[in-house]
Amino acid sequence: MSLKNKLFAGFGLSLLFNATIFSQALPGTLNWYNGEGTGMQTDKAYQLLKNKKPKAVIVAVIDSGVDIEHEDLQGKIWNNEKEIPNNGIDDDKNGYIDDVHGWNFLGNKKGQNLESARLEKTRILAKLMLKYDGIDPSSIKKDAEYELYLKVKSEVEEGRAEFEPYMEMLKQFDAETKKYIEDQMNYNLNVDFNDRALIGDNPDDFNDIHYGNPDVEGPDALHGTHVAGIIAAIRGNNKGGDGVADNVKIMSIRTVPNGDEFDKDIYLAIKYAVDNGASVINMSFGKAYSPHQEKVYEAFKYADSKGVLLIHAAGNDAKDIDIEPNYPTSMYSFQEAPLDHFLTIGASTIKKDSLTASFSNFGKKGVDIFAPGFQIYNSVPQSEYKNLQGTSMAAPMVAGVAALLKSYFPSLSMSEIKSIILSSGTKYKGEFENLSTTGKVVNVYNAVKSCQKLEATKN
Ligand SMILES: [Ca+2]
Ligand SMILES: [Ca+2]
Numbered sequence: 001m002s003l004k005n006k007l008f009a010g011f012g013l014s015l016l017f018n019a020t021i022f023s024q025a026l027p028g029t030l031n032w033y034n035g036e037g038t039g040m041q042t043d044k045a046y047q048l049l050k051n052k053k054p055k056a057v058i059v060a061v062i063d064s065g066v067d068i069e070h071e072d073l074q075g076k077i078w079n080n081e082k083e084i085p086n087n088g089i090d091d092d093k094n095g096y097i098d099d100v101h102g103w104n105f106l107g108n109k110k111g112q113n114l115e116s117a118r119l120e121k122t123r124i125l126a127k128l129m130l131k132y133d134g135i136d137p138s139s140i141k142k143d144a145e146y147e148l149y150l151k152v153k154s155e156v157e158e159g160r161a162e163f164e165p166y167m168e169m170l171k172q173f174d175a176e177t178k179k180y181i182e183d184q185m186n187y188n189l190n191v192d193f194n195d196r197a198l199i200g201d202n203p204d205d206f207n208d209i210h211y212g213n214p215d216v217e218g219p220d221a222l223h224g225t226h227v228a229g230i231i232a233a234i235r236g237n238n239k240g241g242d243g244v245a246d247n248v249k250i251m252s253i254r255t256v257p258n259g260d261e262f263d264k265d266i267y268l269a270i271k272y273a274v275d276n277g278a279s280v281i282n283m284s285f286g287k288a289y290s291p292h293q294e295k296v297y298e299a300f301k302y303a304d305s306k307g308v309l310l311i312h313a314a315g316n317d318a319k320d321i322d323i324e325p326n327y328p329t330s331m332y333s334f335q336e337a338p339l340d341h342f343l344t345i346g347a348s349t350i351k352k353d354s355l356t357a358s359f360s361n362f363g364k365k366g367v368d369i370f371a372p373g374f375q376i377y378n379s380v381p382q383s384e385y386k387n388l389q390g391t392s393m394a395a396p397m398v399a400g401v402a403a404l405l406k407s408y409f410p411s412l413s414m415s416e417i418k419s420i421i422l423s424s425g426t427k428y429k430g431e432f433e434n435l436s437t438t439g440k441v442v443n444v445y446n447a448v449k450s451c452q453k454l455e456a457t458k459n
């Protein structure tokens, strides 16, 4: 990929977060994702629900943080009723002090927050170079670890070589591009940057869990606030966009920095969400390497056993994830059986003749279904709004749908709801058919009709 393309695809947070940013609403696209045509038919589905009373559902947003004071998220933020804020006491004894709206794993007790981090390949290289750098190759055992060392070394070196020349001409770039290049060189691809020093724990010790702080917004909540808005933004108030679900509470769990998320934070975030009442967990993040994938899978199995639905963005590299995984995944090499409560989501567009978003990952086994992830106008911090795109936006569409269905049909299990989301989607013929297990785009109207039928059999 050329630098220009990379910068475009990667503007601001996007390479890390699977999103591309546009600053203005595009004509004719406001709330398209909830509409008819290629949309999810959410608005039409609400006609079927007029006389039904919903029950609030908690959705955990494991992300960069959420602006919980956003005007379009008022009344939509989870409140931990059993926790008294700011008294320095873990009132509900869940292991987290003053966690009123969620938790921030990327911070310390002083209230300082980690903003930028290395990519996982950079972290792996930093560890392995202590063992292999400067050692005569003929004396080294050529095992899998050594192969990994060579691979990440060349990837990090290639990355740095690509950005290095631009460091000399930073003045020519706008602020956002300049920051992107500097972040790559100083943090993401810098083996010498200790990205866990501020937090102070050992990221490889999963028993070392007393870290973080209650600041669920953090220094850069753009991505997480947009994700939260797609799920929950107030509908029909003529501000920003409409959320998918009208009776949800967002639990913000800050774990995703500008750089790759840590497996330990993801593991703990999932456990936190499950133990504190979330029914759905949105995961709009991903990375190429995952050193503690067995532990992440353990957390997934825990969520699965409790009937909590995990929803993961497929990623934005326009690649087949059946061949090259994007972690976390529903198909770990060591996994005994598929998880019942896991969905991987690709991104679709408003246009029927180019339905697949050009950046979206795909996979006949690894991606379950597609949902709108292009030209999505919704909330960003400071009560503002932006158009973003990415599979990061498609995943919360489905998190919103799952929450909507659970809120209006509480007698249905999450496993039944997941099956209905997959079976009730709109099928499209042609190439699109082969990009996911279902070949479909989510259809809320059909899903509600299926839920009504299933609910009737239970009464
Ligand atoms: Ca607590
Ligand atoms: Ca407290």
Ligand SMILES: [Ca+2]
Binding pocket: 072, 233, 234, 235, 236, 237, 238, 239, 240, 241, 242, 243
């Ligand atoms: Ca709104």
